[in-house]
Amino acid sequence: MHPLIRKLKVILIFYRDIVSYNIIFTLIACYWYFHTRASATMPMFWSKVLGFLFIAYIFYEFHKQKLYFYHNLGFGTKDLIFIAVFSDILSFTIIFSVFRFFLYWL
């Protein structure tokens, strides 16, 4: 297996671990936007920050052992945080864009 493909596979496994929490907090942000529109920027931002801290807490408190899985595959804690932030921003941008698109047409 090519090292790059191997890395991508590990990233996907990690993303699978956090995606459910990620989507929940993205949907909360979308719900906020649906109700408050223009004034929703700060609450959305903070709901995402809180969501991220919640994911980090859950991971450290209940899945700490899982870190060794990633460490053994060469991923450090900082790498995992970067992947989590990047995937969160990416998925939020996609979901929120789709949400706004439908909101515009409705």
Added chain:
Amino acid sequence: MKKHKLEVDSIVLHYGQKSVLSDIYLKCETGDIVGVLGRNGCGKSSLLKIIFGSLRSEHSSVRINHRYTPCSFRETNGVQYLPQNGYLTSASKVEKVIKLFVLNKDHQQLILSDRNIKSFRSARVKELSTGTRKFLEVMLLLYSESKFVLLDEPFSGVSPIMIEQLFMHLKHQAKNKGVIITDHLYEHIVDISSKLMLLKDGRILNINGKEDLVESGYLMD
């Protein structure tokens, strides 16, 4: 085959006021099986975590091939670690994790065709028994590309027949990598180790046999 060298020195670790590790020196080369014995709470697991890079100590120096590394698991094919409670994620499929950790196709087949594993190849890790899971975890590290493997209690919860098989694989793979191993089943460690050490009062003592273990107070007379 190139011989690699892992050197650890000046490790100092305190938990509160209690000194756990003080000025530890340890060396492991390709072909070595270094057995580390010690009583509960003497710092064996902490030592392995510091070498691995997942635990920070007040002072430590870990070098691979004379090059200082602050985090040995981040080195390409550097060090891998079996923690006491395992490391595999429960939802992963057995066949997939084998292919993720073991890159050599012959070694993948060797593990997949092992009698303890083959009936679980399409199962998820959570479906494995404690012993089979531990067996798989050790096999993955032994047949991975890493230069060094740290095994913390690899025999606990594993049946005697699986321990015998692990012995065989350990001896075989120790030709290609260095192994640091610790377990409370001291007889297994004494049997398999090429170098034996005892961690006592935060310091490492070199051990030459069971007599030394009795003399140092690790075993009863």
